[in-house]
Amino acid sequence: MLAAAPTMNPPDVIKLASLYKSSSPPLIHPIQHPKLLQGLVSNVFSGGPKKSGMNKQAQEAGIDLLAHATSMYDGSEEDLGVVNARYEATKEALKAALQLGEHAQGKLSTEDARSAYQVC
Helix, strand or coil: CCCCCCCCCHHHHHHHHHHHHCCCCCCCHHHHCHHHHHHHHHHHCCCCHHHHCCCHHHHHHHHHHHHHHHHCCCCCCCCHHHHHHHHHHHHHHHHHHHHHHHHHCCCCCHHHHHHHHHHC
């Protein structure tokens, strides 16, 4: 049996996201911890504020953290423009996935899946 994803406190998610948007963000590896990622994914994509308690601002912050955690790494030797482009592309793909999930309300058609694939 899988352990339940941790519940995320919306104000904490918003504050953490603001730290990573600052001019001197903390190291990226703490937000790459599997339990934190599991909690963010579960809470952001769980069916809206009624189920997760995450308001729109907290969902946006969660998407931002997921994009940071999955597209950046500490000590990057890459060109900053490439890293930022990867982050923006990841963030847009996560937003599209959230919108798809909200639209589908748990029922995905073949056309919905094709649309999601084209976004990525």
